[in-house]
Amino acid sequence: MEKTSFEKKIQLPYPECDIRNRIKLSNVMRHIQEVSGEHLEALGLHHTLLWEEGFVYLLTRVELHIARLPSALEEMRVVTWPRPCKGAQSMRDVSFYDAAGRELIAARTAWVLADPHTHRLHRPSELPHEIPIGPAPEGYRPPVQDRVRRPEGLGPAGWREVRYSDIDCNLHMNNAVYSDIVCDFLPFDLLQGREIAEYRIHFIKEAALGDRLAVYCAPLPGVENTWYAGADRPDGSACFEAVIRFQN
Known part of the structure; x- marks a missing residue:
């Protein structure tokens, strides 16, 4: 059976929170990495298998839209969906929902496939495994591709x-x-x-x-x-x- 999405439930522990008792941005990023990898594992594509075959996914871009950052001990449902590739980039969404089903954080992510030994980039079509991709929702918008530009004349902080x-x-x-x-x-x-x-x-x-x-x-x-x-x-x-x- 195709698994075009993957989800898990977590209870946010205190050590993942900041001074306001809200999840730190870095831990949002960790959960994005974890649920993305767990989806691949559910498809039979464990990190070790891909590594041995000469493939590793590298995260290149993340765009977060935040309605509310969850608090310590809050129960959440984290869902991820692969999206259609864009050139050499594999696109994936991750959403965080509260216990009532309200979306707290919407993440748009872009990944590239690389050889873990030579660092040569692969095109998604070179992966010898199929990753099922469901239809994108109406009005879907991939992450912004324009590079962030440093303000002119800015010195190191x-x-x-x-x-x-x-x-x-x-x-x-x-x-x-x-x-x-x-x-x-x-x-x-x-x-x-x-x-x-x-x-x-x-x-x-x-x-x-x-x-x-x-x-x-x-x-x-x-x-x-x-x-x-x-x-x-x-x-x-x-x-x-x-x-x-x-x-x-």
Whole structure:
């Protein structure tokens, strides 16, 4: 039987929450990664199998639309659906619902297939397995493809060294950690007093153990309630760029 979607229920633990007792952005990202991988496993495509066949999925873009961030001990239903590919990118949605069925967070994500040894990119059609894709809902909108642009003349707000606890089995900084970096460089009063409405992050080039990242963070000129955050690797190349918008 085709499994065009996958869902799970979770109860949000306290350690995944911030000072306001709401889930941290980084843990939203972790749940997105986990439920996406669990869907592949339900289809018989375990990470180890794909690795042995020369394939690994790498997350490249995430766009979050947030109605409300759930609180500690809240029960949620997390659902994911693959969407039609766009060029070399495999598209996937993830939605978080409260116990009453209201959508809390809608995530649009883009992934690429790569060879874990040579880092050569594969087209989705090269995967020797079928991933069933259901029809997109009416009015469906994939994640924004335009690259986030750093404001001109912006200097580093500080530096962040990649430590052991940041890296995963790919020996690079895990995708979720980038969102912790974004929040660490935002003003404390902003995070303490405002609700996040949207979050968009573009992963450009991986950060490895020992890399000292130059981090940039500032309000986005001409865009109300919106901040830019990004980082450069030691060689000056871009590592990631993000935009976060707060509710009025």
